[in-house]
Amino acid sequence: QVQLQESGGGSVQAGGSLRLSCTVSRHSVGTYCMAWFREAPGKEIETVATISSDSTTFYAESVKGRFTISRDNAKKTLYLQMTSLKLEDAATYYCAADLLISRCIPGRPMDTWGKGTLVTISS
Numbered sequence: 255q256v257q258l259q260e261s262g263g264g265s266v267q268a269g270g271s272l273r274l275s276c277t278v279s280r281h282s283v284g285t286y287c288m289a290w291f292r293e294a295p296g297k298e299i300e301t302v303a304t305i306s307s308d309s310t311t312f313y314a315e316s317v318k319g320r321f322t323i324s325r326d327n328a329k330k331t332l333y334l335q336m337t338s339l340k341l342e343d344a345a346t347y348y349c350a351a352d353l354l355i356s357r358c359i360p361g362r363p364m365d366t367w368g369k370g371t372l373v374t375i376s377s
Contacts, residue, residue, distance in 0.1 A: 256280050256366050258349045263371030270339050276332040276349030276368055284327040287358035290334045292345035293370075302347070303334060307356035316342070339375050346370040 257279040266272050274290070289304040303323035304312045311323055322335040332349055350364035 258368035260371040
């Protein structure tokens with residue numbers, strides 16, 4: 255069974271940066287669809303960014319130009335570099351994977367999830 259483990263969350267001031275990591279227990283991170291989601295209190299979970307096996311990426315409009323999704327196949331790790339953080343970026347961030355497909359499909363449910371890492375933003 256593949257397990258995902260997020261790390262890198264914490265508290266940062268608005269305008270600051272954080273890098274989230276997601277390590278995968280098995281397989282390469284480069285062979286299937288992987289993504290970052292986030293859930294803020296009282297809000298629905300939303301897709302932040304996705305990356306397909308061919309390195310095609312997708313970003314939510316709210317994070318375009320500020321966040322970057324990437325992966326290191328050798329380290330079996332997915333990253334989310336977050337810069338110019340805003341108060342509204344505060345949320346629990348989840349790493350997820352769809353182990354059945356190599357190219358991410360918008361709206362398709364992910365089949366494997368991490369437990370999340372909390373990001374708090376202070377003004």
